Amino acid sequence: MNDRRKPHPFDRIEPKWQARWDERRQFHAPNPGEAGFDPARPKYYVLDMFPYPSGAGLHVGHPEGYTATDIVARYKRFCGFNVLHPMGWDAFGLPAEQYAIRTGQHPEITTRENIARFKTQLKRIGFSYDWEREITTTDPDYFRWTQWIFLQIYNSWLNPETQRAEPISTYKDNDPDSVRLAYVAEVPVNWCAELGTVLANEEVIDGKSEVGGFPVVRRPMRQWMLRITAFAERLIDELEPLDWPVGIKLLQRNWIGKSVGAEVRYAVADRDEVITVFTTRPDTLYGGTFLVLAPENPLVDRLTTNEQRAAVENYRAQISAKSDLERTELAKEKSGVFSGAFAINPVNEKRIPIWIADYVLMGYGTGAIGGVPAHDERDLEFARKFGLPIVEVVEPANGESPTGFFGEGMAINSPLIDGLPTTQAKERITDWLEERGAGRRRINYKLRDWLFSRQRYWGEPFPIVWENGRHRSLGENELPLVPPPLDDFKPTGSGEPPLARARDWVRYSETATRELNTMPQWAGSCWYYLRFCDPRNPERFVGVEAERYWMNPSPKTVAQGTKPSTLASNSFAPGGVDLYVGGTEHAVLHLLYARFWHKVLFDLGHLSTNEPFQRLVNQGIILGEDGRKMSKRWGNVIDPLDVIADYGADAFRCYEMFMGPLEQMKPWSMAGVEGLARFLARVWRLMMEENQAGEWILSSALVATGPDKAQLKVMHATIKKVTEDIEALSFNTAIAQMMIFVNAFTAVEARPVAALRLLLILLNPFAPHLASELWESLGEKFPLSPNEITDQPWPEYEPEFLVEDEIEIVLQVNGKVRDRMIVPLEATNAELEELARKNERVREFIDGKTVRKVVVIPKKLVNVVAN
């Protein structure tokens, strides 16, 4: 590789332009009110999911999305937009803390080093970030506002009347702590002993921690929770108008998991107790032959009869000993125990047994269900195992057996609703329940409240103190609350967070102590896109004017016709980041959490839009050359800097985009990079040649004369294709078109400078160093004022150059291509048919047959149908 002559001097020109861009503050986007701000320009906010600066550095997967957004950013600047294109660091996180535990090196040092490495890599790729807006979530100037936002959440509640978050002061009942959007609860949590911390459900995969793969067990602990469930409905509804991939919307909807149904109250026989269950099929109530409680349900203690107590306790002990993993692994076989108690089915007054089984989850619904074995797969399995009665109450339309039919049909054996189809039966029976106070309509969500505390050192401390067993918030003037210095970052092992070691820090006053938990890593990434709008503001998390400017659609963009929303809601205010690109791994959690925080801040009047990200695109994973996922284990990880050393940043960027559609998973190919390097070298040699001393000088083939007709056609076809493809993020085909352009101009001896200049503008977003350098070189001999590529407008194509005088018409017989002919553009359909019928090849194939029909598609083809 090294002994090969470099095809063009990228190693010289790339650092040159990168330095120049820095000196000129080329990509700094001025805010309203700042010097250089031009209110006439529309804005465009294009954002990458900012990385966690790991010790391993970037691999070629990261820059795929970054290159895509960089192309869009540079393109939009040519189009006259004021472009916000920032980058920063999601720097709190477990790896730095674990490294600190192993080595004693403070996570701050590790983090700083990792950031430096990442930044070097990103700069070497030539991304046009506004580095003056760089932010780091571990910086006190940043996390003071993370803490401030937490206090906003802590000090508000969701008013059920308005369905909007309001200051807690508007809550008039006597226990505000019971409705705060941030609250403390004793909840069964995922405790990971190895990591010494609790984890969110989402961070637990198959009963093991997502980080490290350590075992996780359920255990009740006192934790901070965020009331995201209060926003479940809005998180579903307001997803609708967003320009996101349908698959991601679906993933979010499924995660929230809305179920519409009814709550049914069962009186317990001979006891003053009531069991409430949730069902989506109230129409099957007559088929309910038993109730099942989750083992953790507190009712179990009160209902179990003395005869059954030993058996029940034994069962509960078995269940609690199981990890979540075992519980799901053993899910194939139903287990359970009879409580000894009975309930009364409200629709028919029948006594039905109350069972306890772990297939009923405490965390969903009411932790109790009505067993309808005929029409629920799980209940059927359970009933068969324990010999419980099966009553059929829904008849399928196709005449199959009702038992084991789980779909919708017609109600039978149900006096109140017999003969009704399921939908109506549900309505009727729910009305009946509501009239008698035996139940009511109810919507349930799979989404749980967000477990927000972690027992870690390397995270944002909670701005909370405890006094007399109660929590209260710090004042805003006490922020940022910086973590205390520590030497020992290890978990204490008891579940008490490492911050407990900082005795002096913990003591807030004579009578008050600080909260010891820290926030999860998600916290910093929930609002970073807002801070980018105004990253140095010392007064506010984001300035009012900056937020309004960057987060709302430009008037021009709106005029261009964003579709009016179908959503008629008082909480609807369209806008947000114009383009957000990142991996699918954040399809659910990060996006859901960020949307939640955004809505709280919007409701409280701190923001002007109700959603953070208007348009979302997921880039696909880049696999190793062996087709496997890139990982240290397979030794197939590729470092961008190695690629750049051999082929240059421009070739790297172009290859990343040429590999295939952005959203698709695709394997890396070094030979492919070489191909793109060759393409760029061909561009270089269109304009440059070597003199006898081996120096690059302007090519003698360059001419000041205008391009000819054929050349104009290629030029305008390329403008059209590249422009449309960038808008559609189809970068691979945009590059293919530029290759066609280059191939066309390689073949000619006299190359019009105007055509080459056009190419350089179109190529600039993809290969900015090369395009800038060549543009500058052309200016030496062919002066232009102003002679700066970035001062050029994006070219517009003229359709007149694309139309031809003559066009090729395909001739088909029975749908098969048999010949083609060149005809004048203005040829009529009748003339085309006439020519087709006379065509020798066509006649050959219709010979001896009868022409049934002739299909003429103007400017395209003639199809003669004959048999």
Added chain:
RNA sequence: GCCGAUGUGGCGAAAUGGCAGACGCAACGGACUUAAAAUCCGUUGGGCUUUAACGGCCCGUGCCGGUUCGAGUCCGGCCAUCGGCACCA
């Protein structure tokens, strides 16, 4: 099990229902060179066919069927791979 995405040459991939395989990689041939590299020009889905020559014919977009003058594209049914969820009542 449920939901979603994807299936096109040796490889990465293109194709508003209208010439399948643009563009690139790899391979092969040629020019330049003492030679190689680099560069430039050409060939390259499969099969069949004495085509003097420009060639010609058939098949081909995971499989089966349908709609249509015409299907990679639309519809129905399968199969395979990948991803997500997974006792959510």
